[in-house]
Amino acid sequence: MIIADQKPVAEIKGFIEGKKKVLIAGCGTCVTVCLAGGETEVKNVASALRIAFKNDGKDVEILEDTVERQCDDEFVEPLLARVKNEGFDAVVTLACGVGCNFLSTRIGPVQVFPGVNTSFLGSNEAQGDYLELCAGCGECILHLTGGICPMARCSKQIMNGPCGGTSDGKCEISQDIDCGWYLIVKRMQELDILGQYDEIQAARDWSKGTHGGPRRLTKETAAMAAEDDAAKES
């Protein structure tokens, strides 16, 4: 899932200085699971902001809302309606960057601020412990590397590792980071496919990653016919 980390409240407060009525909007999916932006975190951030503005002697109304997902129209519509009807002059979203983008392109002349730093695609290793495992690069090569990703787990994203900086299974960047290629080799040994390791891998086609510009994916077989979609909407 998407892992995010809450921004310091002081930073969030800076975004909304001068505003009168602000909605703190949570998301019930990834950021809830990674304890960064669900209803509970909305309560905490909203409370901290209320205390902060009160101490400044400023009258800022901070309200709360959380929807299932901030990346689907059906879920955000009530949120957008609320912002409009109740006259909010800013929204702080605790959803990942997707949510912030999604709201910003639909909300009209109200600014949406990010309340979290969207960090990576990762796993939940233990309560409160998250690890990046996928770089979202657009073309999976995990079949070549024993299921462990050199794009996400090698600091240098090299295709034919490890580099000379590997030592005792750790990366030269930090003793806290495993060497991705060390993990790959171990795993290949375990699977008895170490032969694959000898093959030199070709350079990546980065156009399928962010280098090819913003990506969009349409699953034709699932999409609705344009006229059906229009009929449904009317």
Added chain:
Amino acid sequence: MGESGSKQSLDENLKAPCVAACPVHTDNRRLTEYVAHGRYEDALELTLSVNPFSSVCGRICSHACEQECRRNNVEKPLSLRMLKRFIVDNTRDYRLARRGKIKKTAGTKGKKVAVVGAGPSGMTAAHDLAKDGFSVTVFERAEKPGGMLSYAIPKYRLPYDIVREDVDDILALGVELKTGFDVGKDVTFDQLKKDHDAVLIAGGLFDSRTLALPGMDADGVILAMPFLREAAEGGTPVLGKKVVVIGGGNVAVDVARTAKRLGAEEVTMICLEGEDEMPAWDWEIQETVEEGIRISNSWGPTEVRTDGGRVTGIDFKECTCVFDDTGRFNPQYDESNTCSFDADNVIVSIGQQADISCVEGSKVKIAGGTRFEYDRATLATSEPGVFASGEIAVGPGAAIEAVAEGRRAAQAIAHWLDKGDVASIPGTDMPHVGELPERVAEKVIKRDRTEVEFADPVERLTNFEVIEPCFTEKEARQEAARCMSCTLGAVVDEEKCAVCLTCVRVCPFDVAKIEKKAVMPADECQACGLCAAECPAVAIKLERWGVHEMKNRIAGKLERLGGKPDKFLLGFGCLFQAETRDALQNDPAAVKSDGIVRISVPCTARLTVSDLLAPFELGAGGVTVIACEGDSCQYPIALDRIERRVKEAGGFLEAIGVGADKIQLMKTNGPAETEWPKILSEAREKLG
């Protein structure tokens, strides 16, 4: 075992075993909760709402609830009967004032009911019928109401003023009581029936059973019931030095102990049953032995020896087996093995039987012996409009069972009077969650059952004073804290659950699990609330605790205290640290002078980060959380969790310039009475 395996609580039908086992289904979980919160008056209201004989039950109830309590799976059951006694003993002034306000509802409906017998069954029926608006008159043969409670159970266990406390509440409803009035003698049954729209026979088991033995008519042979009755009335039945009591039940125990108090030097109980088969309750037997009474098992009497018409002793033969294979009473003897006891008195206590003289000459059909025709489901006799309840109808049992049957009788009669026919009245069986699964039980922190020390056995034999002291307030609170709030645990709002696994990971009892969404099986959850306090989706509710609701609670408290004090500081404390309810109170004058407001919670680890920030929103300059240290905490890992949450709240406060040092966690083993003031005044000094 009851019905088990239902997933979530909040299902009113899913009861704790203690609640199900109590014939009137007292909600002991609420009772213990009220005691923990210092709400003793609410606890009294709760028990009285289901049991008009609460004072009596606090003293002598056979407490089926305790037998079923799930603490039995951990160490020992809650001392629920004693908690009830604590509640009634500590709310006397409130109860007196309350009595003055009880509405005389009897007679508002215009139909008349006669009740024969002022024992617990008849009086409970009268209570319920009067509440329902019927006009009720209770006719009682004895001079005082209460039945066996007043005339058989010895005063060292149940003083009359305790019975009176309950009876007076019932009479306050407008129930009319005619004592010294023998139905069958002072009025014929037919006349009574003519004068009323319905009659309830609740005459109990008035007579003693006797034995057909040679010598039974000798001087010095006494039957249990007349003996106890005389003693209860303050009489001193003449006794010699050596007394033999025949019987092994609870009544025989009371007889033996009464005889000893009346001066008999050597008292021996002799019964058919072996040591493990004796029908008397274990604790009664233990107290009896403590009082120097000998118990001789497995003997059946053959002959009372006499000399000049007076008892000199009694002979026995060995009883080899009391019950046959089908469990029926069918004693077998070994005639060759005999023994003999010298005795100045023989008291026969082998059971009671009904005196059904009240219906003599009426059309109420007798089923045989001293029983009349009676339908257990409808409580009706053969005669329309005539019902029966209590021991006269169902045989010997405990007082609370008589109360429960009285309640059923009231329902049957009300139905008869309102609808004109008989109805099947639900029994007292109730499904429950069953025992605490072993895997959970082994994780529950063990807490010794709070016991009281009885009066010294030598000392107590010199009089009829009550031998059992009540819990002190500290003891009561300590005992209430042992309740595991069975089935009142966590419930998931499936719509909100994000299946994040937080509950599964933090639950110290390994109870929370995922079945598509998170689920806390009601028969396992310990209601600690740790999961709810950490759930990022606010998807977990607790029956007894408002998750994230602290802001409203504090606001309400400030309002009651006349507004936010100057230099407002908030102290959260665990209410299980308080030995008295006074420690849980905020004295408005003190709050005014030191600005410190206390909020007591059942375990500080229930507090969410937003709960910890809430006081600051309401203008507090600082927050101190006083958590229980080490073993004194109710729940595993609670301290670690609240430490982390205080740290998180501190992080927010630091980020907005308030300072992380404005919130602190302090640990103590209590008591709140001395520790909280110390900790809070230090906080006051530190924060200025």
